[in-house]
Amino acid sequence: GAGVSQSPSNKVTEKGKDVELRCDPISGHTALYWYRQSLGQGLEFLIYFQGNSAPDKSGLPSDRFSAERTGGSVSTLTIQRTQQEDSAVYLCASSLEAQGAYLISGNTIYFGEGSWLTVV
Amino acid sequence: KQEVTQIPAALSVPEGENLVLNCSFTDSAIYNLQWFRQDPGKGLTSLLLIQSSQREQTSGRLNASLDKSSGRSTLYIAASQPGDSATYLCAVMMGAQKLVFGQGTRLTINP
Numbered sequence: 001g002a003g004v005s006q007s008p009s010n011k012v013t014e015k016g017k018d019v020e021l022r023c024d025p026i027s028g029h030t031a032l033y034w035y036r037q038s039l040g041q042g043l044e045f046l047i048y049f050q051g052n053s054a055p056d057k058s059g060l061p062s063d064r065f066s067a068e069r070t071g072g073s074v075s076t077l078t079i080q081r082t083q084q085e086d087s088a089v090y091l092c093a094s095s096l097e098a099q100g101a102y103l104i105s106g107n108t109i110y111f112g113e114g115s116w117l118t119v120v
Numbered sequence: 121k122q123e124v125t126q127i128p129a130a131l132s133v134p135e136g137e138n139l140v141l142n143c144s145f146t147d148s149a150i151y152n153l154q155w156f157r158q159d160p161g162k163g164l165t166s167l168l169l170i171q172s173s174q175r176e177q178t179s180g181r182l183n184a185s186l187d188k189s190s191g192r193s194t195l196y197i198a199a200s201q202p203g204d205s206a207t208y209l210c211a212v213m214m215g216a217q218k219l220v221f222g223q224g225t226r227l228t229i230n231p
Contacts, residue, residue, distance in 0.1 A: 004163075033219070043164075043209070043221040056218060091163055109154065109219065111164035 002026075004112035006092050012118045013082055021077045021115045025094030032075050033095075033109065034067060038088040046090075049075060082119045089114040122147040126210055126222035134230050135202055141195040141225045143210030148188050151213040155184050155195050158207045158224070167208075168195070200229045 005024040013019050025032050034046040045059040049069045060066070064082075069075040079086055093111040123146045133139055143153070152171045156164040168177045168184040170193070176185040183196040197204060207226045211219040 006163075035219075035221075042223045043211075043219075045218050045220070048218065059218075093164075108166045108169050110166065111156075113163040 004092055004094050004110055006090075006112040006115050008115055009113065010116045010118075012120060015084060015119055016081055018078065018080045019082055019117060021079075021090050021092075021117070023075045023077070023092030023094075023112060025073065025075070025092070026110055029094035029096055029110075030072060031095045032069060033093040034075070034077050035091045035093065035111075036061075036088045037091060037114070041088075043091065046077070079117075082117075084119045087117055087119045089116050122150075122212060122214055122220045124210060124212055124220050124222035126208075126225050128225060129223065130226040130228075132228040132230060133200060135200060137200050138196070138198050139200055139227075141197070141208050141210075141227070143193040143195070143222055145191045145193075145212050145220075147212075147214075148191055149214075150188065153184075153186050153193050153210065153212050154219070155182075155193075156209040156211065158209060164209065197227075202229045202231050205229045 007022045030051055032049040036044045036046055047054055047067050048056045051072045052069050064080045067077045091111050091114045093109045095109045125144050127142045150172055152169055154169045155167045157167050158164050168179055170177050170184055170186040181198040186193045205228050207224040209221055209224045211221045213219055
């Protein structure tokens with residue numbers, strides 16, 4: 001697609017329910033990122049995918065959070081047993097990526113418009 | 121641990137003024153630095169990317185500089201317009217493709 005697409009754009013869920021957030025990156029982008037922006041806070045790194053593998057999961061806040069990516073394209077971020085502190089905007093981004101572990105420092109990262117999650 | 125700080129947190133200026141937004145970071149071992157714009161209720165739009173080996177980048181009325189040794193970057197906006205009103209975020213790229221963001225500067229341009 002022309003840009004990074006995220007769905008749903010808005011989600012209100014009851015505490016304790018599971019939610020799935022979807023990200024469709026720009027076609028051809030092999031790197032995919034999830035960030036979280038809580039009200040009044042900066043952006044917080046969650047996880048990064050290179051292809052279907054996740055070299056860095058260090059930002060996932062708890063074991064209730066998981067993410068997967070299939071076919072080197074669409075990614076799903078799943079939050080189990082949601083808590084009120086999970087309320088935030090979840091932003092997905094993608095970029096071109098070099099072969100293997102080598103970084104291309106000039107790659108611009110493109111963000112989607114986010115999924116606004118409210119846990120009540 | 122990398123920390124990115126943006127000053128000021130908010131800025132309000134009349135239309136037409138030139139202005140400078142500041143960003144500082146604590147760890148100079150970065151791959152690149154990006155400036156983003158975020159409009160209310162929207163995602164982030166990349167404005168400029170400066171590679172670690174570069175000193176500045178320009179795009180239209182925007183100019184970003186990078187002094188990696190001192191851990192500083194500035195975003196210069198010339199002849200500001202009301203449409204420039206947004207939150208401007210600075211982010212540095214660390215290893216493993218991790219962006220570390222500042223808290224942003226909320227800019228308001230008054231007509």
